[in-house]
Amino acid sequence: MLSLQAKKANTSIKGQDLLTLADYSPATIKALLKKAKELKKAYLSGEPTPILQGKILGLIFDKPSTRTRVSFEAGMLQLGGQVIHLNGQELQLGRGEPISDTAKVLSSYIDAVMIRTLSHERVVELAEHATIPIINGLTDLYHPCQALADLLTIQEEKGKLEGIKMVYIGDGNNVAHSLMIAAAKVGMNLVVATPIGYEPNEKVTELAKKFALENGGEISIESDPTQAVAGADVIYTDVWTSMGQEAENAQRLIDFKDFQVNEKLVLGAKDDYLFLHCLPAHRGEEVTGEVIDGNHSSVFQQAGNRLHVQKALLVEILQ
Structure with missing residues (x-):
């Protein structure tokens, strides 16, 4: 059974697990x-x-x-x-x-x-x-520990979490799932932009939307990355092919070709947008070197966190 349901709210986690x-x-x-x-x-x-x-x-x-x-x-x-x-x-x-x-x-x-x-x-x-x-x-x-580091990085760079618009562009994978839950818990607005057929798990999406409603945030799924990044405070991406999916790589390169985070796409974001990536990154695939190595990128601060x-x-x- 998947651990998708929320337990009773905790203020102390001494002796507890972190599964999600x-x-x-x-x-x-x-x-x-x-x-x-x-x-x-x-x-x-x-x-x-x-x-x-x-x-x-x-x-x-x-x-x-x-x-x-x-x-x-x-x-x-x-x-x-x-x-x-x-x-x-x-x-x-x-x-x-x-x-x-x-x-x-x-x-x-x-x-x-x-x-x-x-x-x-x-x-x-x-x-x-x-x-x-x-x-x-x-x-x-x-991937809950990654999401905690993501929140810390955004908080350090933007000074707050509530009301921040973050756009995740890429596969609806474990990183996307934890980002959805984390963002919803702290009142962020998260848009997941992913090709049709690669959307996040439906039960995770339902749970994240429930948490967002409780905490003043919003979770939405889009298939148009250009529309998604409009007014974004944070742009986040991940590799298109994760470990264990190598046999799908050729098809994924085709399906995700319009979802690359590049200099053209980020023009729609705010002028002071923050770029994040959980690493390792494949420059030239999900993100260009100009973006991940540019002034808006905090990926190594994020990794350090x-x-x-x-x-x-x-x-x-x-x-």
Whole structure:
């Protein structure tokens, strides 16, 4: 079963999972961003923050990673904790051990698990049987830690989140899903512009629209990127072909050819628009070098903020 339904609003997340931001209240998300700012300030000033001394985080990777792996490992070490790398194929999971058994065993050894894997159901099942917090580092359905970093970057650059118009251009994938939920929770207006047939998951869209209605934001789906970017404060894109979709690449290059973020398209946005990309980027495909390497781009600030929001998350669930 997909974890699509919101739990009761939380103000504290100590001991809790992060499977999707749908499970977190707007107040909790804003508190995480505030904590991230505090930890970032301490990091930049060289102030030690050994808040999680004695804690151990397990990292399970079923998919390759650069930003997720390094940011979680560096973050835990900077907080005074330790990490253990657990390649999914090297665990007994790779030989058929039930996820439920693995969850119970890991709960006896370490304090939390971050898992980056294909199936969202796999993460949900791990969380159901573990007695320690489980963090979704990426699944085929959601990428919540990325969305937290996105919110922090927008807040830093625009000074607010409420009322900001963000336009996501590209595949209706896990990044789009988490952006929709995150934007709706904090009162942003998000337009997802994607080719017909590549729209976001319908249940996620319904849930995001419900949250937007509750929090003063708006979520809409468009098939015309030029119309979508009109008056945009933020333009966001992602690769057209994600890991595991390589066989579809040739067709996707055709289907997405009119959805490239280039100098012509961004003319419709506000003069001070912000460009974001979760990386890695394919210059010349979903975005041109002129845009991603231009003055409006904050993609490396955005990537750096993964460290700080994840440190905030670790502190709040483990302290």
